[in-house]
Amino acid sequence: MKPKVAAYITCYQDQESANRCIQAIESQSIQVTAIYIVDNSDKPLLLNENNQLLLIHHYPNNIGIAEGLVKALEWAIYQEYNFLWTFDQDSVPIANCLEILLETYYQLSQKNNYEIGIIAPTPSDPRTGKVIEGAVFFNDHFLGLKHNNSVDFYECDSPITSGSLISLAAAKTISPPSPDLFIDGIDLDYGLRLRQKGFHNLIATKAIMHHNFGSPIQVKFMNKYRYIQQYSPLRYYYICRNHSYLETRFSQGYYRFTSLMRRIKYMLLQILFIMLYDLEDKQLKIWACLLGTYRGLSGNISKTW
Template sequence: MKSQYKIAAYITAYEDPKAVMDCLNAIACQSSFAIDKLLILDNSTKKPLLHLTNKENILIKFHPENIGIAAGLTWAIKWAIEQEYDFLWSFDQDSVPAANCLEILLKTYYQLSQQDNYKIGIIAPTPSDPRTSKVIEGAVFFNDHFLALKHNSSVDFYECDSPITSGSLISLAAAKTISPPCVDLFIDGIDLDYGLRLRQKGFHNLIATKAIMHHNFGSPIQVKFMNKYRYIQQYSALRYYYICRNHSYLETRFSQGYYHFTSLMRRIKYMLLQILFIMLYDLEDKQLKIWACLLGTYRGLIGNISKTW
């Protein structure tokens, strides 16, 4: 393995300094490989991480107006490329990688990159939500929609189109070949778009099954629907808007030919199902959340992602 990869880490922070510190400490405690620089984009209104600005290896940008995940990731990728880093390790604040996570990611990257013409864009850990004990799956684009790829723990790694953003170790050599994350996506679908565009450029995106990361995914609640217990996610109206808008936009744009029409139908079906769950299980702001789903889906289908919520 290369004796010294140059690695920067990045965290998107928002109104939860404890979660940021837990993530930061887990990054700092990686067993075999040190992070050279830690970048933090703090979208919080009151700058709760101000005490970290005197740390030599930490660079913080404060944006109390909240510029979102996509803009922060774009900044971090651009900075790391300019500073000639090999990798950017990207995190949401509510993620905690195991102590050997980075070591496994880098060993897997090195072993596979020795193969002829095997170019790696992203290598990611296996994220699991400790609240539900469920693995958060990577995605593949199948004809007209993004589909969760069933986790395969019997192998050391497997490929997907798009691992989740948090925990992704991004090869900056690969990042130089495509445009940065789309800032208009703001907070949802960024991983789907970026990962699939790397795949379309011929890069492999991998999930390493032995590299473990705990990640709090959304706000899950357990409900009984059609005589079966299942977890569903509850969101704010803002999140419903961006989920419906961005996924509608991406899936209909990546779909080709006849599948463009079936994708449109699938997105309308998804919107109606979300509205049903809001009516059945949400306890507050039902009308606002329903409007968010309707408006987001409409804007996504017509391709207008410059409009914010």
């Protein structure tokens, strides 16, 4: 039986990137049957509707990635799709990406008691040449899992949201993402909860996707060149808040304390990098890190920035 696959894209203020993503999805060797789009832009983007696949929902109030994903999952489950292929607008999968993901999924699904929640491509940032790692939760924090190109696939707890092919049979067994997360940590939370339910989350090494990850700049720190990410105050707030909330809540026993210490250390490092390398809104970004970390550690994620 041919699987029924829908794609989902979160769009925000970048028409060119959104149309590139749409074109890449429509050009796949295996066709999706619909592309569900949440457009959070102030004004509706002019999106190319070449194959009449687009289902566009405009939310000028910006409902975020999390609530958009909730709506797409609910719609896809109601429409009896088998998979939802999720994207940020700044991602471009190569032409056989979906084909490889599905082939790997069905090959592994033949194993006894091997149920897959998410299968994702290998995302790389063309600006830095770096693979964007999936995450595993280790004791008290999420840790990037070193990419292994010598195998066809490997497991992780949480692939990044963009490019993830979600089994809707698995999605039915857990609660959807929390809309309160808004724009950060959604992948970490959702992937790990699927893992805790007994599903396997995979990264397929031969399924390639180009993905612009954040706003990287190269700096020299402690006599070494490294890439760091620069964000808006809004993004600093949600990163610090959501990661502090998730990591301290997933940690157990003594590790809750060590997780708290890690989050404070992370906040201080971010403030240091802002002071050293950011050129604008330094005070506002520092406040965003402080407030976000405080609210995350205190469990108050209903407060928006």
